[in-house]
Amino acid sequence: MTANFKAGDRVVIGEAGGYEPQAVANALYRGRQGTVTNVITEDGYPYPYEVTFDNGGPLGFAETELTPVRPEGQGVVEPRLPAAPELASRTVVSPEHYTSHPSGIECIEITQHMNFPLGNAMKYIWRAGLKHPDAITDLEKAKQYIEIEIERIREFA
Known part of the structure; x- marks a missing residue:
């Protein structure tokens, strides 16, 4: 696998591609920024990018879910995406x-x-x-x- 992100890169979590487990984690973290802390380069690994969030622990993501965040002074910082509508419109309850x-x-x-x-x-x-x-x-x-x-x-x- 050719990695397009490396450890230390700042990223924002974008829209998932529809696979249920990925979409669930993605809906919870969509729009949040974090830092790539590990990259698994073995072929076939579904979530090769470990992203650690500023106020939380690490979680694995697919490359298609990540967007680079440009450093200050190098153009416009990528906009943060809104939280997933299904989560933003209601509070989390205990069903x-x-x-x-x-x-x-x-x-x-x-x-x-x-x-x-x-x-x-x-x-x-x-x-x-x-x-x-x-x-x-x-x-x-x-x-x-x-x-x-x-x-x-x-x-x-």
Whole structure:
């Protein structure tokens, strides 16, 4: 892979390309500026750019999601994009399908301590049959994320 950004570059997160996990993370960070802190140059890695935000930790992004921010004095600084409309128009709430567990624990209290594939699998298992009447759809999605995690473990074993 030829990297068009390098560690130390300032970037702003732009619009995602529609892939669900990418779009979710992108919607949360769209318009925010950060610094590229690591670049993975191996071919086939979906999010090779680690971006660290000024008031937060690092997150991986695809090149298509990043726009360079020009330094002061070198033309106009790239404009910040507005937050994703679906997030800007409402406050974040705790939906019932994530808070209805008899223990009183909210799903995110558990999944925040997991990596992305395991956290998503847990999320889909947690809400199976609650968000949509068809529990099988959520369980199939959970199965896909479990398979992704199994492949990840096998790859690095």
